[in-house]
Amino acid sequence: MKILFVCSEAYPLIKTGGLGDVGGALPRALQKRGSQVRLLLPAYGAVMANAKESGVKLLLEFECDGVPLKLWQTRLPGSRVTTWLVDAPEFSARDGGPYTDSNGVDWHDNAWRFYLFSRVAEKISTGELPVDFVPDITHCNDWQTGLVPALLSRHKNKPATVFTIHNLAYGGIFNYDTFAALKLPDAWWHHEKLEFWGNFSYLKAGIVFADAVTTVSPSYAEEIQTPQFGHGLEGLLTHRKANLSGIVNGIDCQVWNPGSDSHLPCKYTRRSLKRRVENKRALQAEKNLPVNANIPMFGFVGRLVEQKGVSLILEVMQPLLAAGECQLVAVGTGQREFEQGLLKLQDQYPEAVAVTIGYSEQLSHWVEAGCDMFLMPSLFEPCGLNQMYSQRYGAVPICHYVGGLRDTVVNFCKSQLEAYTNGNLSLEQVDETGFLFRKPTPTALTECINRALACYQQPELWRKLQLNGMHKDFSWQHSCEGYMELYQGLLEG
Template sequence: MNILFVTSEAYPLIKTGGLADVAASLPRALLKRDHSVRLVLPAYPRVLEAARKVGLKPLASLTYGERNITVWQTRLPGTRVTVWLVDMPEFSNRGGNPYVDDQGLDWPDNHRRFYWFGVVAAELAMGRAGVDWRADLVHGNDWQSGMAMALLAQEPKRPALVFTIHNLAYHGLFPYSAFAELSLPEHWWHPEAMEFYDQLSFIKGGLVFADQITTVSPSYAREIQTPEFGCGLDGLLFARQAQLSGILNGIDTQEWNPGRDPHLTQNYSRRNLKQKVVNKLALQERVGLPPSEETPLLGFIGRLVEQKGVDLMLSALPEFLKRGECQFVILGSGQAQYHTALKELQALYPEQLALTLGYDEGLAHQIEGGVDLFLMPSLFEPCGLNQLYSLRYGTLPLVHAVGGLNDTVFESSDQTEDGTAAESTPDNGFRFEAPTASALRDALTRALALYHQPDRWRQRQLNAMKGDYSWEKSAQEYERVYEQALQVRDQH
């Protein structure tokens, strides 16, 4: 089928989070399965710069009153995926983050920017932009594409609509003045359409009007139907549960492959897993920790914000560091108070804790390949990718059992007499149920105890590396959802 994939970011053109990885990988997997895929994306300055290197040509010019919008055609670097870029000054004349300014505040015209992005995406989908291609199905992602879903739902002969929630915490909320400024249909200002507690909610454009809704793990699909995780939209999602499904993200298994990863000092696989320790020693040296094969090495990569469970780590870890039971490597950036707290902890335990503020792709790969245990104590996590990278690298994840972490990391509470898992799913990591420092502490104690039983540790590593984390499986599940969306559309 002809699929238009609507997204506000796609790696390697532009990335602020996991959506960019999905937008890079799922269209590629669909293309391999013989679908005709077009990816539509805002033409941010760095996107245009990267696109010029692979080739850029004008595709269409659209005029709305005094507003002129150009659509460029390029392709996703390193792939055969065709990309259409929506170029207007609000995107292309503005550097920095796609959504916020230098102070971290939302751009004040985000409602206009992503409304017009939705208008152009809808025109391209309907084959009305002077382009000889029409979508059978439009796949929108997160609030930035919500307006495209709402506009297309009004079309008499429209494509089927699928909407994916990558993180429900971001709604795309604006005051009534934005609704009035955009001259949206009056009946949309209603709790059963796009009004949310006296605000305009872009994400509701997708949640209300799409034929099928997906999110990025089965557990998160269940969680967002509850008040605890539903961000005020749990009632709507519960009402649409028949159209809601959770499909786990895959990972780029070429980019994340310990057998060929160019960032690693020593490549390895399940067959020569003992070689992994070479990366551990190299990592310890790189980040300034005393090299030691025997000391368990822990890792964390991610945003230093409350959602990622940083408070839990700050409460639980000091006692392990104080006793010299482990070393810890952290890579990330986020809120200033966490930067300060971690710097203070590093000053107290310089031989136990290495902190790199910021992001470094090479170091991220070296951490995945070099540490023994990867921490993801997130308070909520729609899917999570780092636990999947860790599993593939034989680095055992230790996670809070929520969202995608709950669906991918297994630790049996039932043990047989010889200490092996009694359940059908083999243990591949460690998990804790309650979002408390004591639960994290208990899980870490179990993990460190197992580390000192090399045969059992090795078996758990082999279990982890055996999993299939590719996009092929996920792409097949999306095809099933696409078929359901076509059926729903045809019933209306």
């Protein structure tokens, strides 16, 4: 099976979030299953710099919509996945991020940049470019590639198309003038096509035109068909229900492995779980917190945005910290109000709170290995990866019962805690891995944290919860099997 995997980021070449993790891991997993995979990425300046370390060669030069383009070939570092980089000056000749400038403002020509990228994907998919690879499946991801299935719908001989929604909140929405400037077919300016409440949406294009639409967890696939989570697309997604499915993301179990993780001061496994506490002590020392192996430490790593429930964390942690009952280590960047809120907590409780504004891969691993409980009270979460990382690292997750969090964390509830405390539940009967709360409110999160703290005070029970999480298989193998079945069904259908 030949698969063209079209994505706007892929770790370790470029990453801004979970999409980058998937873009780097799923193509590798598919190739290991015997598929021929080509990963197609924009040739951002940072990508070209990273690619040169593993070798890059010019594959061809061509013109698309009057624009001279180059296609470079490299390999995804640490893999055998052939990676093609679409080089337009709008990608390669800029500093800043993939979607925003150095001030965090969206590039003014994002619509044009990703239109060009989509056109190259179209040309490869239909055999118009001499690259000796015509895919059976073209798999597109998020709004940046949403035009690809639409463009391919105009061709009689085309591969089957899959469009994966990683986060419905980002729609790639632009105005009519942009639609007209891209010279898209007039018929597409229609509420059953690309038109979206007076604008048009790249994401909607993918949903409308792809042969199959997937998202990154079964629960999220259900949720986005409701007004609460549908962002105005719930009607269309319900209409496409027969072609919509949810496949939980995997994690890279080589990168995220506490037994071999070079980012950690002290490596450990399930069999040497006692060694884990050395990472906590080292993290406390690194962050100038009192070194105390017994005080419960909460961890947070993520984008500091409303979606991640940061306002809940700020409100709930205040009384806990004031009582001297815990420590908090947080790593992230995002909205200024949340950055300032965390820094204010740090100023108020300098011996209990350590905040790092920014992203650090090393510190992200270290927090997972050092904290006792990982906070993930997201208001919505298509899949989430950190709750899987935390379980693999023996950090017990505290999560909102939503999306991929409810699909990957097994809740240890209040009645079970009471039964265990009263001697009516044995350790052998405990197969849960974390704590979930139903409503995204401070009261519900506080109750959930108190439940976790009560379990933390019972070392044998806590160790069992840790080991349960560490035993779970979150590898890409399961996810890959789901995608392979989907692809096969499209080709046979």
